[in-house]
Amino acid sequence: xxxSGAQAIMACLLEQQVDTVFGYPGGTVLxxxxxxxxxxxxxxxxxxxxxxxxAADGYARASGKxxxxxxxxxxxxxxxxxxxxxxxxxxxxxxxxxxQVSTGLIGRDAFQEIDITGIxxxxxxxxxxxxxxxxxxxxxxxxxxxxxxxxxxxxxxDVPRDIQTAAVEFVPEKQTEKKVWYPxxxxxxxxxxxxxxxxxxxxxxxxxxGGVIIAKAHREVKxxxxxxxxxxxxxxxxxxxxxASNPLFLGLTGMHGHKEANNAIHNxxxxxxxxxxxxxxxxxxxxxxxxGKTVIHIDIDPAEINKNVAAHIGLAxxxxxILQVLTDGVKPGRxxxxxxxxxxxxxxxxxxxETEELTAPWIMKTIAEKTKGQxxxxxxxxxQHQMWAAQxxxxxxxxxxxxxxxxxxxxxxxxxAVGAQLAMPDKRVIHIAGDGGFKMTGNELYTVATHxxxxxxxxINNNMLGMIHQxxxxxxxxxxxxxxxxxxxxxxxYARAFGIQAASVHTPQQFSGxxxxxxxxxxxxxxxANITEDDMVTPMISPGMAINNYVNL
Amino acid sequence: MGAVIYLLEEGGVLVExxxxxxxxxxxxxxxxxQGVDTIFGYPGGQIMxxxDALxxxxxxxxxxxxxxxxxxAAEGxxKATGKxxxxxxxxxxxxxxxxxxxxxxxxxxxxxxxxxxQVPCALLGRDAFQEVDIIGIxxxxxxxxxxxxxxxxLADTIRQAxxxxxxxxxxxxxxDIPKDxxxxxxxxxxxxxxxxxxxYVSPLRTP
Numbered sequence: 001x002x003x004s005g006a007q008a009i010m011a012c013l014l015e016q017q018v019d020t021v022f023g024y025p026g027g028t029v030l031x032x033x034x035x036x037x038x039x040x041x042x043x044x045x046x047x048x049x050x051x052x053x054x055a056a057d058g059y060a061r062a063s064g065k066x067x068x069x070x071x072x073x074x075x076x077x078x079x080x081x082x083x084x085x086x087x088x089x090x091x092x093x094x095x096x097x098x099x100q101v102s103t104g105l106i107g108r109d110a111f112q113e114i115d116i117t118g119i120x121x122x123x124x125x126x127x128x129x130x131x132x133x134x135x136x137x138x139x140x141x142x143x144x145x146x147x148x149x150x151x152x153x154x155x156x157x158d159v160p161r162d163i164q165t166a167a168v169e170f171v172p173e174k175q176t177e178k179k180v181w182y183p184x185x186x187x188x189x190x191x192x193x194x195x196x197x198x199x200x201x202x203x204x205x206x207x208x209x210g211g212v213i214i215a216k217a218h219r220e221v222k223x224x225x226x227x228x229x230x231x232x233x234x235x236x237x238x239x240x241x242x243x244a245s246n247p248l249f250l251g252l253t254g255m256h257g258h259k260e261a262n263n264a265i266h267n268x269x270x271x272x273x274x275x276x277x278x279x280x281x282x283x284x285x286x287x288x289x290x291x292g293k294t295v296i297h298i299d300i301d302p303a304e305i306n307k308n309v310a311a312h313i314g315l316a317x318x319x320x321x322i323l324q325v326l327t328d329g330v331k332p333g334r335x336x337x338x339x340x341x342x343x344x345x346x347x348x349x350x351x352x353x354e355t356e357e358l359t360a361p362w363i364m365k366t367i368a369e370k371t372k373g374q375x376x377x378x379x380x381x382x383x384q385h386q387m388w389a390a391q392x393x394x395x396x397x398x399x400x401x402x403x404x405x406x407x408x409x410x411x412x413x414x415x416x417a418v419g420a421q422l423a424m425p426d427k428r429v430i431h432i433a434g435d436g437g438f439k440m441t442g443n444e445l446y447t448v449a450t451h452x453x454x455x456x457x458x459x460i461n462n463n464m465l466g467m468i469h470q471x472x473x474x475x476x477x478x479x480x481x482x483x484x485x486x487x488x489x490x491x492x493x494y495a496r497a498f499g500i501q502a503a504s505v506h507t508p509q510q511f512s513g514x515x516x517x518x519x520x521x522x523x524x525x526x527x528x529a530n531i532t533e534d535d536m537v538t539p540m541i542s543p544g545m546a547i548n549n550y551v552n553l
Numbered sequence: 554m555g556a557v558i559y560l561l562e563e564g565g566v567l568v569e570x571x572x573x574x575x576x577x578x579x580x581x582x583x584x585x586x587q588g589v590d591t592i593f594g595y596p597g598g599q600i601m602x603x604x605d606a607l608x609x610x611x612x613x614x615x616x617x618x619x620x621x622x623x624x625x626a627a628e629g630x631x632k633a634t635g636k637x638x639x640x641x642x643x644x645x646x647x648x649x650x651x652x653x654x655x656x657x658x659x660x661x662x663x664x665x666x667x668x669x670x671q672v673p674c675a676l677l678g679r680d681a682f683q684e685v686d687i688i689g690i691x692x693x694x695x696x697x698x699x700x701x702x703x704x705x706x707l708a709d710t711i712r713q714a715x716x717x718x719x720x721x722x723x724x725x726x727x728x729d730i731p732k733d734x735x736x737x738x739x740x741x742x743x744x745x746x747x748x749x750x751x752x753y754v755s756p757l758r759t760p
Contacts, residue, residue, distance in 0.1 A: 075653050078653040078656045078694075081653075082649040082650050082652075085646065118692065121690075122685070279680065280672075280679065280681045280682055308679055308680075382646075406682070407645050407646050407649075407685070408683045409649075440618060465596065467598075468597070468601075468604075472601070472604075476601065481605070482594070544673075
């Protein structure tokens with residue numbers, strides 16, 4: 001069927017079962033927007049392209065589908081860069097379509113022309129510049145395939161304006177049967193070795209990462225852990241992949257992880273890493289992390305095995321199938337002596353929550369209690385609040401925890417919440433941010449208000465860049481600089497300026513009241529939770545130190 | 554068209570105090586050498602040593618709300634005064650948030666020096682927290698960029714960056730400085746970058 005390039009792009013999106021796109025128009029994407037007008041797709045106009053990229057990211061994280069964002073050439077495309085880098089670091093399937101000047105103008109420093117394929121080369125799984133109209137449809141199909149297959153990632157497609165208006169032949173794609181991956185005999189043998197290692201281990205630990213959620217392997221992990229009574233700890237990206245209420249779950253591991261979880265890792269003799277990439281935030285000192293331990297590393301990306309931590313047994317492939325074979329080989333049982341040690345740690349390091357003054361850990365615990373058993377998602381920004389949320393919220397199922405883990409992009413929270421809320425209209429998103437990160441993309445409240453998204457934003461306000469303050473407290477001899485944020489912005493008034501109801505709270509009772517009030521109505525709301533500036537995130541391991549080397553705060 | 558090769562001369566001023574100073578202090582000294590009195594920036598983990606040194610320095614720092622604000626502010630400063638605008642950001646998202654501003658300065662030939670923190674050299678390429686290949690990303694949109702892996706080259710790199718930013722057709726220059734280089738102890742020799750020797754070889758005439 002003959003149609004314009006822009007219409008072919010719409011046809012491709014519909015073929016991929018895309019129903020929502022996030023974007024911001026401009027000169028070189030006018031043909032795409034013209035075709036978008038008639039297509040049965042929901043287009044969400046954000047306030048900044050960074051918002052569009054983070055929204056596509058949040059949409060993908062919440063739903064498991066591929067997020068799509070559209071931007072114009074030049075500054076539109078460069079404004080997507082942080083969002084694409086965030087998706088790249090956390091392996092999120094996103095397809096970004098950017099306009100480009102007409103092919104005849106490329107390289108002539110035209111208005112709003114930029115080499116976006118060059119710029120995004122280090123931060124996309126792949127990118128394309130469509131230079132002839134007969135390749136457009138194939139490129140888009142390939143882009144979606146690359147984005148969601150194997151280890152997902154962002155793919156950028158740069159489409160010059162004249163390609164968008166050119167005549168293109170669109171033939172619907174024949175649906176081919178998806179081939180299921182199975183381990184080879186050799187790999188099955190290796191998995192058998194891994195099972196033997198686990199069977200003979202005295203103090204095994206499972207570390208789960210974001211890969212478990214992407215692979216939809218949470219049931220297999222549970223089966224494995226429960227069959228052999230193996231304690232489970234989670235990285236920041238893996239939260240939700242194992243139910244927090246399960247007695248085998250020890251908590252968050254890493255730089256701000258729970259002490260019982262970090263102790264379990266430090267004292268383990270066998271570490272089973274599933275869908276985890278051993279980021280420096282998780283390992284601390286890499287040499288000391290795996291010293292004297294046997295590491296079994298299970299991941300879909302062979303490049304991750306032996307990258308940061310030497311694996312004694314590396315199993316590369318689809319986690320689900322590998323775990324199925326592995327669990328069959330593991331004997332039922334439980335290491336009672338190991339669990340005795342762990343139980344002692346769990347009792348010793350139990351958190352005692354402050355109830356007199358308003359503190360962030362208490363806020364997170366309260367949010368967890370009030371949302372228990374209901375369909376809530378949590379989208380956070382980056383900073384101290386992110387760590388408190390990771391430590392004290394209780395995630396039970398995958399895709400309820402949305403945070404920029406790998407890149408740590410401030411400003412991620414609100415637009416990601418927008419994307420997630422649109423992806424899951426039957427659920428509700430609670431967006432948690434610090435006062436610093438919130439200000440970066442706070443304008444997206446406009447998008448929240450125009451689409452009446454029932455997002456409850458909680459700003460943990462200490463009038464500071466809290467994590468910087470904490471790092472300067474620990475590493476720079478308390479020489480605080482460039483971290484104090486004078487209270488020049490009345491956040492509640494700011495939210496009301498968008499027509500969003502808001503409350504500024506100072507006590508635990510006020511917070512509970514405001515949260516209950518906002519949870520009761522399906523409308524956007526914002527709570528400014530004012531906490532003291534001296535609060536530090538504990539426990540803390542100094543960057544680069546061993547995982548049991550806690551800072552005395 | 555021939556090849557243009559820049560040769561650098563060592564700063565020639567003898568210094569009385571032979572104490573080593575940290576890379577971050579070197580960065581401050583070089584900024585002061587260039588007559589910088591105002592910088593725009595946003596802190597972060599990998600630029601922490603620089604901000605620590607900034608605490609005692611006689612340079613005005615404007616904390617913006619977003620790094621894009623910092624770099625556009627530096628551009629506005631440069632356009633209004635004719636001086637080289639300076640902005641500072643941390644690694645990863647801090648650096649990527651500068652990209653639109655760098656592209657803007659590049660297109661409009663604005664003299665700008667952007668300093669970004671980077672993860673320690675030992676972590677480069679390991680997908681560390683807030684690690685991004687900003688040199689690769691900014692290659693199409695900067696007049697030039699540098700990744701300083703050798704602390705001994707830090708001072709001259711900054712001097713060269715300012716020279717490139719303001720000479721000929723001005724443009725933005727990015728300097729990516731790993732955290733361990735910021736804390737390394739360096740023999741700092743104050744001085745100016747002497748006019749680099751330009752060796753111009755044309756195929757049409759013999760030198």
